Amino acid sequence: MALVMGLAGAENRAYASVQPYVIDNDRGGTVRDRLREIDTLRTTGQPVEIRGQICYSTCTMLLGLPQTCVSPGTVFGFHGPSRSGKRLKPEEFEYYSQLIAEHYPETLRNWYMKKGRKRIRGIYRMSGTEIIRMGVKAC
Numbered sequence: 001m002a003l004v005m006g007l008a009g010a011e012n013r014a015y016a017s018v019q020p021y022v023i024d025n026d027r028g029g030t031v032r033d034r035l036r037e038i039d040t041l042r043t044t045g046q047p048v049e050i051r052g053q054i055c056y057s058t059c060t061m062l063l064g065l066p067q068t069c070v071s072p073g074t075v076f077g078f079h080g081p082s083r084s085g086k087r088l089k090p091e092e093f094e095y096y097s098q099l100i101a102e103h104y105p106e107t108l109r110n111w112y113m114k115k116g117r118k119r120i121r122g123i124y125r126m127s128g129t130e131i132i133r134m135g136v137k138a139c
Contacts, residue, residue: 020047028057031081031096038103041065049139050074056123063131064103069139070128077123078116087120107134 056077081096
């Protein structure tokens with residue numbers, strides 16, 4: 001029994017010692033780079049805390065990880081896929097829209113596919129509070 005308790009305690013300490021991956025003011029980047037980052041975070045299970053003032057563009061793809069939490073005060077920015085602000089061919093636009101949406105919780109995914117992806121210039125802003133209402137954990 002003591003051995004079992006000791007192992008359980010060690011496991012809890014190991015989990016507690018994992019430092020969160022903190023997102024602090026991330027304006028996005030390429031989908032390819034973000035997918036690599038998401039794959040690593042999904043594999044390691046490292047907690048993700050989005051706590052900065054902003055999380056725009058591909059940063060929002062982190063919302064689909066089960067270990068992600070968000071600050072109610074963070075502002076999230078969404079837009080449709082583009083190549084340096086230029087429209088994609090319809091088939092590319094659809095492919096990348098689906099790829100991005102796959103990384104959102106269902107309610108956010110549905111909104112993105114109906115509305116969010118249609119804005120190429122500028123962004124739709126959403127508060128962390130709104131994202132939390134859509135099912136993402138609060139930090």
